[in-house]
Amino acid sequence: xxxxxxxxxxCGSSNIVDDDLYSQAQLVCxxxxxxVSEGTLxxxxxxxxxxxxxxxxxxxxxxxxNLIKGVQRLKALxxxxxxxxxxxxxxxxxxxxxxxxxxxINVTLQKKEILAGCCLLVxxxxxxxxxxxxxxxxxLDADFNVVGATYKEMxxxxxxxxxxxxxxxxxxxxxxxxxxxxxxEELAENSKDxxxxxxxxxxxxxxSWIVTGRKPIPIMxxxxxxxxxxxxxxxHRLRMSLExxxxxxxxxxxxxxxxxxxxxxxxxxxxxxxLPWLRGAVTPDNVIPQxxxxxxxxxxxxxxAMRAHEDTLQAxxxxxxxDPPTEQTAPSQITEHVDQTPSASSVEQCEPNxxxxxxxxxxxxxxxxxxxxxxxQESPDPAPNWGKRVLxxxxxxxxxxxxxxxxxxxxxxxxxxxxxxxxxxxxxxxxREVRDFALTQKMLSDEGKS
Amino acid sequence: MDSSDEALDIIVTNVVATFRTRxxxxxxxxxxxxxxxIYKPEVGKVLMKLRKPKITASIWSSGKxxxxxxxxxxxxxxxxxxxxxxxxxxxxxxxxxxxxVVNVLAVCSMPFAIHLIDFTKNNRxxxxxxxxxxxxxxxxxxxxxxxxxVFSTGSITVTGPNVQNVATAxxxxxxxxxxxxxxxxx
Numbered sequence: 001x002x003x004x005x006x007x008x009x010x011c012g013s014s015n016i017v018d019d020d021l022y023s024q025a026q027l028v029c030x031x032x033x034x035x036v037s038e039g040t041l042x043x044x045x046x047x048x049x050x051x052x053x054x055x056x057x058x059x060x061x062x063x064x065x066n067l068i069k070g071v072q073r074l075k076a077l078x079x080x081x082x083x084x085x086x087x088x089x090x091x092x093x094x095x096x097x098x099x100x101x102x103x104x105i106n107v108t109l110q111k112k113e114i115l116a117g118c119c120l121l122v123x124x125x126x127x128x129x130x131x132x133x134x135x136x137x138x139x140l141d142a143d144f145n146v147v148g149a150t151y152k153e154m155x156x157x158x159x160x161x162x163x164x165x166x167x168x169x170x171x172x173x174x175x176x177x178x179x180x181x182x183x184x185e186e187l188a189e190n191s192k193d194x195x196x197x198x199x200x201x202x203x204x205x206x207x208s209w210i211v212t213g214r215k216p217i218p219i220m221x222x223x224x225x226x227x228x229x230x231x232x233x234x235x236h237r238l239r240m241s242l243e244x245x246x247x248x249x250x251x252x253x254x255x256x257x258x259x260x261x262x263x264x265x266x267x268x269x270x271x272x273x274x275l276p277w278l279r280g281a282v283t284p285d286n287v288i289p290q291x292x293x294x295x296x297x298x299x300x301x302x303x304x305a306m307r308a309h310e311d312t313l314q315a316x317x318x319x320x321x322x323d324p325p326t327e328q329t330a331p332s333q334i335t336e337h338v339d340q341t342p343s344a345s346s347v348e349q350c351e352p353n354x355x356x357x358x359x360x361x362x363x364x365x366x367x368x369x370x371x372x373x374x375x376x377q378e379s380p381d382p383a384p385n386w387g388k389r390v391l392x393x394x395x396x397x398x399x400x401x402x403x404x405x406x407x408x409x410x411x412x413x414x415x416x417x418x419x420x421x422x423x424x425x426x427x428x429x430x431x432r433e434v435r436d437f438a439l440t441q442k443m444l445s446d447e448g449k450s
Numbered sequence: 451m452d453s454s455d456e457a458l459d460i461i462v463t464n465v466v467a468t469f470r471t472r473x474x475x476x477x478x479x480x481x482x483x484x485x486x487x488i489y490k491p492e493v494g495k496v497l498m499k500l501r502k503p504k505i506t507a508s509i510w511s512s513g514k515x516x517x518x519x520x521x522x523x524x525x526x527x528x529x530x531x532x533x534x535x536x537x538x539x540x541x542x543x544x545x546x547x548x549x550x551v552v553n554v555l556a557v558c559s560m561p562f563a564i565h566l567i568d569f570t571k572n573n574r575x576x577x578x579x580x581x582x583x584x585x586x587x588x589x590x591x592x593x594x595x596x597x598x599x600v601f602s603t604g605s606i607t608v609t610g611p612n613v614q615n616v617a618t619a620x621x622x623x624x625x626x627x628x629x630x631x632x633x634x635x636x
Contacts, residue, residue: 133582148583164567164579212566212602213585394603 010034066109067099074116077139083120083129091116091123094158101157111150114142118151122162130165131173134217138252167206167216171199174220178249180228186236187248189228197227200295201264207302208267208392210260218256221246222264225257230291238288263395268294270391274304309391460620462556462613464518467526469549471513471534475542480509483540498533505529509537516552523551523613553609556616560604560624562631569600569630589626594619600627 006016008029015030027036074095078088095116098104104115117136124131137147155162175195181188201223205211211219225245229237242261246253265284272282272290275297282290294301419427429437477496481489488497496509503525508516515533520526527549534546566587570579577600579587586599586607596610596619606623610616 148580152580152583161574164570164581166567166581213581215582397603 006036008032008034008036066112067096070095070099070112070116073113074120077117077120080139081120081124081131081135083124084127087120087123087127087129090126091120094119094123094154094160098154098158103153103157110142111146113140114147114150115154117142117147118154121151122155122160125162125165126160129173130169132170132216134215135174167202167211167219168199170216171195171202171220171223174217175224177251178224178228180249183248186232186234189231193231194224194227197231197295198223201227201291204271204295204298205264205267209394210263210267212394213396214260215256218254218260221251221254221257222260224249225261226264226288226291229288233289233291267392271298271301271305274301274308306391313389458558458560458620458624460556460558460608460617462521462554462616464553464555465520465523465526465551465613466516466518466553467520467523467530467549467551468514468516469530469534470547471515471537471542471544472547473513473543473545475509475511475513475537477509477511480537480540484536498536500529500532500536503529503532505533507533523554526551551612553611554613554616556608556613556620558606558608558620560606560627560631562628563604563633564600564602564627565630565632566600566602569627572630573626589623591619591622594622598623602632 006027007014008016008031011029011032011034013029013031016027016036017030019026019028024038026038028034029036071092074091075088078091098115098119099112104112107115117140121131121133121136133144133147133151137144140147172195175198176191178191178194180194181190198220202211202219205219205223221242225242228245229240240248242257243253262284265287268287268291269282269284271294272278272287275282275290275293278290287294477489477491477494480496480498481487484496484498486499486501488499490497494510498507498509499505500507503520505517505519505526507518507529515530517526517530517533520529530549531546534544538544566579566581570577570587573589576591577587577589584599586601589598589600590596591598594610594615596608596615598619599607600623606620606627608616608619610619
C-alpha cells in the first residue's frame with residue numbers, strides 16, 4: 001500500500017509500500033528499493049508487552065484488597081466492643097500475621113472474617129479484658145463451632161499462649177449488656193450493683209459444681225436474672241419470667257439458662273435451710289428473698305450445711321449397721337467414724353450403707369451390671385458414688401448414665417435336657433399342624449418357582 | 451509397681467485395629483449373602499457386626515478392614531480372625547495379613563476432683579483448656595503419642611496407639627493431677 005506523507009531519503013519518491021519480510025514490518029521505496037524504516041523482529045502487541053506492569057517493574061508488593069477490608073472489619077469490631085487502642089493494635093498485628101499463613105490465605109471470606117474475630121478475642125484475653133466466644137460469634141453471626149475451630153487453629157499457627165478466663169472474669173463485660181437502668185423504680189437496677197450480685201452468685205455456684213464444664217453464657221444469664229430478682233424481691237420482679245426479663249434487658253435468651261436457674265435455686269435452698277432465724281421450709285419458690293442473707297453469710301452457711309449433711313449420713317450409718325446385713329460386706333467398710341470433721345475419707349467408710357438405706361430413690365451409679373449380682377453391688381469403687389456422699393456434686397455424678405448391663409449368656413441351655421412327660425406335648429406337633437405346615441411349605445415353594 | 455496403678459482402674463473401652471485380606475472383595479456379594487451386614491454404597495463399604503466378640507467391622511472392596519468395638523487387643527485379634535473366616539466362608543480367597551492395632555481408648559476415674567485452671571497453668575504448652583469449647587482439658591504426651599482429656603470431676607479418658615502406652619500415660623499424668631486436686635468439700 002502506498003504510504004502518503006513519507007518520502008524516500010535516497011531518491012525522494014513517495015512510492016513507499018509496506019513490505020513484510022519474514023514477519024518483519026518494513027517500509028520500502030519501490031523506485032530505489034531502499035528501506036525507509038523497519039519494525040522490530042518480535043511481534044509485539046500494540047499496547048505494550050503481555051507481562052503486566054506490576055509484575056515486571058513494580059518494586060513493592062501492594063497489599064491484598066481483602067486484607068485491607070479485613071483490617072477495616074476488625075477495626076469496626078473493636079469499636080463496637082469499645083476496646084482500647086492497645087488491644088486494637090495487637091489484634092491487627094495478629095490478623096496480618098495469620099492472614100499471610102498458608103492455612104488462612106486461601107480460605108473463604110467468611111472464614112477470614114471469623115479469623116479477625118478470633119484475633120480480637122485473643123488480644124482481649126491477653127490484655128485482661130476478656131470476652132466470650134459467644135459474643136464474637138453473635139457479632140459475626142457465625143456458627144459457634146466454626147469460631148472455635150478457627151480459634152484453635154489460629155492459636156497453633158501463631159503459637160500464642162493466652163491466659164484462660166473463668167466465668168467471673170467475663171461476668172462484668174457480660175452484665176454490661178443488660179440494660180436495666182432506664183425503667184421505673186420497681187424494675188430498674190444499675191449495672192454495678194447487678195454485676196456485684198451476679199458475681200457473688202456465680203462464685204457460690206462455682207463452689208457447688210454448677211459452673212465447671214458448662215458453657216458460661218447460660219450461667220451468667222441465670223446469675224444476672226436471680227441477682228436482679230434478689231436485689232429488690234417485690235412481687236413484680238418475682239413473678240417476671242426469664243423470657244420477659246430478657247426482653248426488658250434487650251438480650252437474647254438461651255434455653256440452657258432455665259436449667260441453670262433451677263440448679264442455682266436448689267443450691268440456694270440447701271444453704272437457706274441452715275439459716276437459723278427462718279421458720280418453715282425453704283423451697284425454690286420462696287428462696288429468692290433470702291438470697292441477700294445467704295450471700296452475706298455464705299461461708300458459715302456452707303460449713304453448717306456440710307456438717308448437717310455429715311450428721312445425717314452418720315445417723316444413717318448407725319441405723320443401718322444395727323440391722324444385720326443381708327449381703328456379705330467387708331468389715332472395714334461398716335466401721336463407724338467418731339471423727340466429725342468434714343473430710344472426704346470419713347464419709348467414705350459409711351458409703352455402702354447409705355446406698356442400702358435409701359434404695360428406691362437412688363439412681364445407682366451401678367457400673368456393675370445385672371441386679372442379680374448383688375454381691376458386686378457392695379464393693380463399688382468410691383469415686384463414682386461420691387455424688388451421694390457429698391452435699392454438692394456435679395449433676396453428671398448425681399445422675400449418672402446407666403451403663404447397659406451385658407446380657408448374661410444363656411449357658412445353661414444346651415439341648416440335652418430331660419423333657420418331662422407333661423411338657424412333651426408342647427414340643428410335638430399335632431397332626432393338623434403337620435398338615436398346615438406341609439401345605440404352607442408347598443405354597444411357598446410354588447411361589448418361589450413362579 | 452507404682453502405687454497409683456493398684457488404686458486406679460483403667461478400663462479399656464475401645465480398641466481399633468486394621469488388617470488386610472490380600473484379595474479384592476465384592477461388596478455386593480457380602481451384602482447379599484453375609485449375615486448381620488449393612489451395605490453403604492454411597493461410602494463404598496459394608497459394615498459387619500459380630501456378636502462374640504462384640505465387634506463392628508468396616509469392609510472395603512480393596513480388602514482393607516477396620517475393626518472397632520473390642521475391649522482388649524487379644525479380643526480385637528480374635529474378632530478379626532473370625533471375620534476373616536466369615537469372609538472365607540462366603541467364598542473369597544482371604545488371607546489374614548497386616549493386623550495392626552491402631553487406637554486404644556481407655557477411661558479412668560481419679561478418686562479426687564481436679565482444678566482444671568491450675569492444671570493447665572502448671573503444664574502450659576502441653577495442656578490446653580478452652581472451657582467454652584469443651585469441658586475438659588487436653589494433655590498431649592508426644593513421646594507416647596497419647597492424648598489425655600481431663601475432666602474436673604476426676605474422670606480422664608486416654609487414647610493411644612496401644613494398651614501399654616495408655617497405661618504409661620496414666621502413670622505419667624497421675625502426679626500432675628494429684629498436685630492440682632480440688633478438695634471435695636470446703
